[in-house]
Amino acid sequence: MVGASELWQQMRYLMPEGLLLCAGLVILLFDLVVKKGRSLYPLAMLATAGAAALALLPLESSEPLFFGMIQSDAFARYFKVFSALAGFLVVLMSMDYKPLPARFVGEYLGILVLALAAIMLLAESTNLLMIFLSLEFLSLSSYILVGFLRNDKKSKEASLKYFLFGAMCTAVMLYGFALLYGASGSLDLPAIKAAFANRQNTPLTCLAMLFILAGFGFKVAMVPFHAWVPDAYEGAPTPITAFLSVGSKAGGFAVLLRVFFTVFPGLDYHPYWLAVVGVLAVFTMTVGNVIACSQDNLKRLLGYSSIAQAGYVLLGFVVMDGRFTQPAVMIYLLAYLFMNLGAFVVVIVIANTTGQEEIDDLAGLSERSPLLAWSMFIFLLSLAGVPPLGGWIGKYYIFATLVKGYLEGLSGGNLMLWFAVALAVNSVIAAYYYFRIVKAMFFEHARERMARPVVGGPLLTALYVSLILTFAVGLWPQPFLNWVSRMALPLL
Amino acid sequence: MDEILAKSAQSSAPALWVGAAFAVSFGLVVAGSLGAALLKNLLHAVLFLALALLGVAGLFLMLSSTFLFVVQILVYVGGVVILLIFGVMLTSKMAQPDIPPRNRQTLAAALLALLLFCATAYVLTTHPWMVSAEPPAVPVAEIGVGLLQKYVLPFEIVSVVLLVAMVGAIVLARREPESK
Numbered sequence: 001m002v003g004a005s006e007l008w009q010q011m012r013y014l015m016p017e018g019l020l021l022c023a024g025l026v027i028l029l030f031d032l033v034v035k036k037g038r039s040l041y042p043l044a045m046l047a048t049a050g051a052a053a054l055a056l057l058p059l060e061s062s063e064p065l066f067f068g069m070i071q072s073d074a075f076a077r078y079f080k081v082f083s084a085l086a087g088f089l090v091v092l093m094s095m096d097y098k099p100l101p102a103r104f105v106g107e108y109l110g111i112l113v114l115a116l117a118a119i120m121l122l123a124e125s126t127n128l129l130m131i132f133l134s135l136e137f138l139s140l141s142s143y144i145l146v147g148f149l150r151n152d153k154k155s156k157e158a159s160l161k162y163f164l165f166g167a168m169c170t171a172v173m174l175y176g177f178a179l180l181y182g183a184s185g186s187l188d189l190p191a192i193k194a195a196f197a198n199r200q201n202t203p204l205t206c207l208a209m210l211f212i213l214a215g216f217g218f219k220v221a222m223v224p225f226h227a228w229v230p231d232a233y234e235g236a237p238t239p240i241t242a243f244l245s246v247g248s249k250a251g252g253f254a255v256l257l258r259v260f261f262t263v264f265p266g267l268d269y270h271p272y273w274l275a276v277v278g279v280l281a282v283f284t285m286t287v288g289n290v291i292a293c294s295q296d297n298l299k300r301l302l303g304y305s306s307i308a309q310a311g312y313v314l315l316g317f318v319v320m321d322g323r324f325t326q327p328a329v330m331i332y333l334l335a336y337l338f339m340n341l342g343a344f345v346v347v348i349v350i351a352n353t354t355g356q357e358e359i360d361d362l363a364g365l366s367e368r369s370p371l372l373a374w375s376m377f378i379f380l381l382s383l384a385g386v387p388p389l390g391g392w393i394g395k396y397y398i399f400a401t402l403v404k405g406y407l408e409g410l411s412g413g414n415l416m417l418w419f420a421v422a423l424a425v426n427s428v429i430a431a432y433y434y435f436r437i438v439k440a441m442f443f444e445h446a447r448e449r450m451a452r453p454v455v456g457g458p459l460l461t462a463l464y465v466s467l468i469l470t471f472a473v474g475l476w477p478q479p480f481l482n483w484v485s486r487m488a489l490p491l492l
Numbered sequence: 493m494d495e496i497l498a499k500s501a502q503s504s505a506p507a508l509w510v511g512a513a514f515a516v517s518f519g520l521v522v523a524g525s526l527g528a529a530l531l532k533n534l535l536h537a538v539l540f541l542a543l544a545l546l547g548v549a550g551l552f553l554m555l556s557s558t559f560l561f562v563v564q565i566l567v568y569v570g571g572v573v574i575l576l577i578f579g580v581m582l583t584s585k586m587a588q589p590d591i592p593p594r595n596r597q598t599l600a601a602a603l604l605a606l607l608l609f610c611a612t613a614y615v616l617t618t619h620p621w622m623v624s625a626e627p628p629a630v631p632v633a634e635i636g637v638g639l640l641q642k643y644v645l646p647f648e649i650v651s652v653v654l655l656v657a658m659v660g661a662i663v664l665a666r667r668e669p670e671s672k
Contacts, residue, residue, distance in 0.1 A: 007644070021652060028659065067642040107663050114656055121649065133646050137653045144660030159664065185622065204619040207612065 010065045013072035016055040016080045017120040020087075023047030024114035031106025038102070044091045044109040048116065052084035055120075062490070068188045070124040078330060078487035079123035079254045082337065086247040087116040089341050089465065093239040095458040098352050099149055100237055108148055112243070115141035119247055123254035126262065128177045128187040131255055135173075135215065138251055139166050142244060146236040158235025165228040166218060173215025179208035189262040196263070209273070212259070219252030220310045223284040230295075233303030238351060241299055242344035245306040246337050253313060253329060260317060261326070261489050275415060278318040282422045285311025289429040293436075298347050298357045301433060302340070305383060308430060309336055315419055316398045319405035326488035328397040331481060335390030335473045339382040342466030345459055346376045353453040359437060364446030369453045373441045375467055380434040382470050385427050390473030393480075399423055514554060520547025530594075534580050542573040559632050 011018065027040050027047075034040065060074050070076075090112065094100065100108065118137035125131040143166065147159025181187055183204050184195035196205065218225040233241045288307030295301040313336075316329040347357055349372060354361045366373040382389035385396075402420040455463065473480050524544025531537045549564040639647050 024652075025655075028655075066645040069643075069645045104663055107659055111656055111660065114652060117652075129643075129646055130649075133649050133653065137649065137656070140653060140660065141656050144656070144664060147664050150663075156664075182621070183619070202619055203615045207615045 007066070013059055013061055013065055014070075015057075015059070016051040016084060017117040019051050019054060020047060020084075020113050020117035020120070023051075024110045024117065027106060027113060028110040031110065034106075037105025037109075038095075040106055040109050041091065041095050044113055045088060047113055048084050048088040048091055051116070051120075052081055052088060055080035055084055064126060064188075064190070068190075069127045069130045070121070071126045072124050073489070074487045075254075075258070075326075075489045076120070076124035078484070079250060080120045082250055082333065083116050083119040083123070083247055086243065086250070086337055086341070087113065089462050090239050090243045090247070092458045092462040093242060093341070093345055093348055094237075096352065096456045097237060097239050097348055099152070101148070101150055104148060104150070108145070111141045111144055112240075115145065115243070116247065119251040119254075122251045123258070125255065126189045126258070128181065128189070128192075131259075132170075132174060132177060135219065135251075135255065136170065138219075138248055139170065142166075142240075142248055145240045145243070146232050148237050148240070149235070152235065154231075154235035155237070156235075158232045162228045162232040165225070169214050169218035169225055172211050173218075176208045176211025176213075176215070179204060179211065183208065189259065193263050206273070209263075210276075213277075216252050216256045216259070217280070220249050220256065220314070221284075221307045222280060222310055222314060223287045223307065226284065226287070226307050229303045229307055230291075230300045233306075234297055234299045234357075238299065238344055238348045238357070241303070242341050245302065245340055245344075249306070249310060250333050250337070253333060256317070257326060257329060258489065260320065274318050274320060277314060278415060278419050281311045281314035281318065282419060283311070284308070284314060285423070285426045286429075289426050289433075293429065293433045295433070296359050298350070298359060298362070298437075301359070301437075302343060302347070305430065305433070306340065308426065309340075309383070311426070312395060312398055312423060315423055316401055318416060318419055319401050324401040324404055327481065327485045328394075328401045330484040330487065331397055331473070331477070332394030334480060334484070335382070335394040335470070338466045338469040338473065339379045339389070339391050342375065342463060342470060343379040343383065345463045345466060346372055346379070349453045349455050349459060353451050359440050360447075361450075362437060362440045363444040364450070365441040365453075368446055368450065369455075372453055372455065372463075375463055376441060377438055378467060378470060380437055382474070384431045384434045388474045390470045393474055393477045395423075395427065510554070513550065517547045517550030517554065520544065520550065522547075535577065538573060538576045538580055541576070542569055545569050545573065556629055559630065559635060 023043065023046075027043055030040060030043065031037065055077055060072055060077050062071070062073050064071050091109070094108070094112075115138055118134050118141060121134035122131065122138060125134055143159055143163045146162050147155055149155035177187075180192060183202070184192040186192055186195065213222075214225055216222075218228075221229045232244065236244065285308045288304045288309075288311060292301050292304035292308065295304060313329055313332050316325050316332065319325055349369075350361050350365075351357050362376075365376070378389065382391035385391050385394075387396075399420055402416045402423070406414070406416045406420070521544050524540045524542070524547055527540025528537045528544060531540060545564065545568040549561050549569065552564055553561040
């Protein structure tokens with residue numbers, strides 16, 4: 001029996017999410033007292049910045065905490081930093097986002113901050129119950145945040161669709177959990193692994209993992225669980241779109257990595273399983289890229305682009321080798337965080353100026369606001385994977401991982417070469433629609449009535465932070481790579 | 493089914509009765525779910541859902557999880573279904589029985605569901621399940637201790653999740669003052 005004092009000791013590993021949970025509740029409470037919702041922004045910024053600082057403290061433990069519910073190791077700490085950083089930028093982006101109803105700012109910020117804590121919990125869960133709970137926590141807050149534009153029919157529709165898809169995927173995932181529990185007799189991931197280690201695997205475990213993949217795949221927007229993305233991304237308040245595309249996706253990948261690396265080394269179904277994931281990844285990026293080509297709405301386009309990006313990251317999972325997979329996935333997500341948030345900052349400025357989010361609204365942006373046009377250009381280049389930007393480093397590592405897997409003769413090596421080819425082909429398709437935006441910005445003339453976009457302080461800060469870090473990850477990747485490899489899960 | 497029969501042999505209840513009880517629970521679940529998914533009238537669908545939930549409670553009882561049996565009836569049949577009925581009755585548009593439960597994709601969805609069912613059924617029936625010698629009876633006191641020991645973290649997180657759900661429901665469903 002673990003005593004109360006010992007639990008109290010363990011609490012110190014939960015400081016970042018503890019701070020966010022408290023801050024979320026305090027914001028909800030303050031909202032009752034303070035009449036002006038805007039005064040809550042500094043509080044939310046302070047909380048996210050504080051959580052990031054706390055997460056950077058080298059407080060980690062490889063011991064299971066809270067009776068094996070969570071494990072606050074370096075890997076979890078990486079995603080805590082990630083989530084707090086993303087949260088900070090999203091709060092900055094929300095400050096100047098005009099369509100957000102002023103009376104709901106308190107609820108909006110409170111739920112947003114709590115959702116960040118949910119991502120942190122998700123990244124450190126080592127028990128199926130805890131995984132389910134934090135995943136639902138994140139999903140529920142996301143459904144609500146998507147529907148915050150009360151007067152916008154699209155926002156309501158997006159929220160409902162997102163909820164219905166989510167409920168379905170969660171139900172399937174839960175069934176998978178039940179099967180896994182039935183097959184192993186435990187909810188703790190290490191115990192499940194131990195149960196599989198000394199027993200021949202059955203089709204049951206495969207079926208269970210497939211069902212579980214539905215739930216995680218929904219979070220990371222993997223085909224065929226991607227159908228909610230375009231509508232939810234278009235209808236949601238733009239900062240929330242950015243949050244979904246970065247924060248909640250990273251949470252999904254974190255839990256996917258942990259489950260894969262904790263449970264899978266014991267499974268014999270490896271090669272087949274990797275082929276399944278690889279084919280799904282290729283489908284994911286192809287579907288995302290091909291449909292993105294015909295989109296005219298910026299948020300929808302970036303939505304499909306984010307499906308494609310999820311496909312690239314998933315390819316990293318095909319080489320289930322700890323030395324390669326984890327750093328590749330983690331560095332990709334880091335680069336993706338900055339370039340994608342940056343692109344959404346530009347979308348917010350455009351929407352504030354013209355009231356719309358179509359590609360046409362970017363026409364002649366290079367004349368109206370060179371800063372915005374060039375920043376967007378950089379972000380798009382990075383998303384397309386052009387050197388020497390952050391996105392290129394990420395894509396390079398995924399690609400190199402596949403080729404290395406092939407050269408080292410890992411199981412399914414030939415398949416990996418084909419996956420690498422698919423990645424290259426898809427990058428070309430993606431370049432087409434990213435450059436459609438560039439063409440509108442630089443080679444088309446502005447319509448007469450278009451105003452010059454005005455960028456306020458918070459948005460400008462978010463823009464510069466994203467810009468600098470997109471360059472930094474690309475030009476000076478070594479410190480980031482060192483950091484990421486240090487934070488990877490220990491090999492089993 | 494086999495496990496249940498094996499257990500019943502130990503608890504010295506006649507296998508026939510157990511089989512009959514299982515068949516009733518099973519029938520309730522299947523019929524209730526079909527009704528909930530296919531009926532046009534939303535109120536009828538909710539009532540069928542209550543039947544399905546009752547059937548699940550019956551399955552819990554047969555697995556000798558008496559506590560779950562009680563909670564299932566109290567919370568789901570007694571609480572959730574009543575709330576659903578209120579929801580349907582208070583929402584004027586929903587109470588009208590003209591919302592089609594089917595669309596163009598019904599056939600494809602049904603085929604896919606059937607395929608999934610066959611695969612799952614095959615896997616579940618061929619798997620060598622571990623059958624525990626005695627029913628895992630969990631006393632209520634142990635559940636209470638568990639909530640403050642092993643499950644203390646999930647227990648606390650659930651409270652925040654419920655808070656978020658409540659705040660969110662109010663934000664999404666509250667009538668705008670402008671539209672009054």
